[in-house]
Amino acid sequence: MLERYYQELLNFCSRTVRSRDAAVDVVQETYARVLALQHAGQSVPEPRALLYRTARNLQIDLHRRSEVRGETLHADAEASAAELDQLAAPQAGEPDVAAASTQGVHALLATIDALPLRCREAFILHKFDGMSHAEVAEQMGISRKMVEQHVKLAMEACRRCRAQLDGTAEATAEPTLRRRKPARK
Template structure:
């Protein structure tokens, strides 16, 4: 999580605080708070959104503390505080985007569930468990080539699902995998 959003969040805070060191402190505190929530056992379904909300709240708190202490604001700092109140959240935090994302995940999970059993098993072992093709083949007792075909079929199904969600015209259906007949002895 740290590497994924750090620079993006730092740039966001730097634009609103206009002090790179203060922004770095806010980002560090945001990460500390979000990690504390995760370590407490609470599920954080959208860590990026929580990081942004935490950073924004810390910026507002910092501004309020400076007001209470009577610290003289620089002309840019006052404009920055006003800008902070009007700043829109990232697109991913918007309710429509969150609902669309949840629907997309549900559709992809349904697509994966609809795959043939062995195809689904190979796909899950490779994509979700991170196993290489050779290990998947060994676990399933099939050839590596068959694993590649299963994963290709699953990826094509997921791609068609994503295209349908994006409103693109449906591609021609893919052929199903054929089973080889056992060799006669």
């Protein structure tokens, strides 16, 4: 989560706070709070939306603290505080985007579930459990090359599903794993 949204969130905060150092502090505190929620066992279905909302609230708190302390604000800081109140929520917070995201997740899970058993097992071990191809091969008792083929097949199925969801699906035949022919006796 950190790598995925950090730069985007930092740019957002930099535009509204107008100080790169203050923006870095806000982003760091934002991540600390969201990670604390996750460690407390609370699920975060839309992490990007939560990060933006938390950052926005922290920026408002920063502005209020500076007013309470009687700190003089620069003219551009006052303008930035006014801009902050007028900012729209990130698109991920919109109901239709959230619904589309949920539908996309369900479609991808259905695609993964429709994979052949061994292919699905290799894919899940590699992508979700973070095992290397060699570790998956050892656990499943198959060759590393076979694991690579299983993962490749699963990735292609996921890409096709994504393309269908995005409306860019091409008429391509589904690749299948080549099976060895039994040896003749």
